[in-house]
Amino acid sequence: MIKELITRNRSYRRFDEAVKISSEQITKWIDLARLSASGRNAQPLKYAIVTQPERCVKIFPLLGWAGYLSNWKGPAEGERPVAYVAVIKDHNIADNHYCDDGIAMQSILLGAAEDGFGGCMIGSVNKAKVAKLLGLDEKLELLYIIALGKPAEEVVIDEAKDGNIKYWRDENGVHHVPKRPLDEVVILKD
Structure with a gap:
């Protein structure tokens, strides 16, 4: 069961934009991250859920998509993510998040895969611009973006x-x- 789920959980980069994901559904996946292991149990990660199409359109060009596919500029219109999760470290709680980010993102993506969705952890992010778009203050550090949708590849x-x-x-x-x-x-x- 777990091997099948892990095998299904790939880094998807093309999605069916006609299939939406609610913020309630994504919150369910974030709850899996909340329940996962945390270094020193500090739990310094926070999450911003973006599902509004207008905001998704603004985030999309601030992301890098596939370094090994040098001739590919990323998903075309109609294949773009319908939601994003910003993974954020709260420096008010801790300055070190150890390996919490990887554990949390894997938990979120396994939840998505179990429900028939998929995503991609993205580290190539214009963090300053996305943080401004999300209204993050200086104590909230953007670490990664998870792109989400119904896989179309x-x-x-x-x-x-x-x-x-x-x-x-x-x-x-x-x-x-x-x-x-x-x-x-x-x-x-x-």
């Missing part, structure tokens, strides 16, 4: 060959994600 996992881990798209638009073999990543077995 096929993403498959391939075995990496010769150490090549760069994702790519084939002539049919299928997105291939090479993963290192298990015997390469497990370096010790007692």
Whole structure:
């Protein structure tokens, strides 16, 4: 069950814009992040949910989409995210968030995958402009954006060959994600 869910949880970059996601649905996924592990149990992460189309349109150009796909400028109109979650560190609570961001984003995306949606963690963000758009003060640091929607692309996992881990798209638009073999990543077995 968990392996199937993790395998379904890919970094989707093309979505069906006709299928909307409510802020209540996203709040349910954020609750999974809230319940997840937190370094020192400090829980310094906060979240801003963006579902209004006008605000989504303003966030979209402030994001980088796929570094390995150098000829691709990102999703076309009709394939763009219908929602975003801004992952924010509250410096009033803690200055170090340890690995909470990765745990939280994985929890949110697993919840989305379980409900038939998908997303992409985006670190290539014009953080100053997005923070201004969201009205964040100096104690709230934007860490990442999670783009969300109903996936409109096929993403498959391939075995990496010769150490090549760069994702790519084939002539049919299928997105291939090479993963290192298990015997390469497990370096010790007692």
